Amino acid sequence: MKNLALTLSVLIGLIITSCKNTDAMGVVNDEKQITIDSMKVVAEKQRIIDSMKVEATKAATQKEMIYVNQNGNSSTTTTATKRKGWSGAAKGAVIGAGVGAATGAIVSKKKGQGAIIGGLAGAGVGAGTGAILDDKKK
Structure with missing residues (x-):
C-alpha cells in the first residue's frame, strides 16, 4: 500500500511538471x-x-x-504668440461685481449707493474665490 501511494504521488508530480511549456533544453518558457x-x-x-x-x-x-x-x-x-485667457481671479471679480451690484441695488433703499457697495463687496469676494481656485489648479 505504501509503495502504491508513493508511486501514485510520483506519477502525479511527473504529470504536473510535464504539463509546463518547456523548450528543447527543458527550461520553462x-x-x-x-x-x-x-x-x-x-x-x-x-x-x-x-x-x-x-x-x-x-x-x-x-x-x-x-x-x-x-x-x-x-x-x-x-x-504668433498664444493669448492668455482671463485668470480665475479676474473672472471672479467681474462676476462678483455684477452680482453684488445687482443685489445691492435690489436690497438697498438708496439704489445707487447699494449698487456701488454691493459691487465692491462682490468684486472682492469674487477675486478672492477666483484666486483660491487658481491656486488649486496649479
Whole structure:
C-alpha cells in the first residue's frame, strides 16, 4: 500500500511538471514570456513618448507664419504668440461685481449707493474665490 501511494504521488508530480511549456533544453518558457511582456510594455511607453514629441513639434511649427512680399523674393518668419485667457481671479471679480451690484441695488433703499457697495463687496469676494481656485489648479 505504501509503495502504491508513493508511486501514485510520483506519477502525479511527473504529470504536473510535464504539463509546463518547456523548450528543447527543458527550461520553462514562462520566464521568457515575462521578459517579452516587459519589453512590450517598455516599447509601448516609448511609442507614446515619441508621439507626444511629434505633436509638440507640430504645435511649434503651426505657430510660425511666413509672410512673402509681392515680388516673392524675400520672406520673413514670425511666431504668433498664444493669448492668455482671463485668470480665475479676474473672472471672479467681474462676476462678483455684477452680482453684488445687482443685489445691492435690489436690497438697498438708496439704489445707487447699494449698487456701488454691493459691487465692491462682490468684486472682492469674487477675486478672492477666483484666486483660491487658481491656486488649486496649479
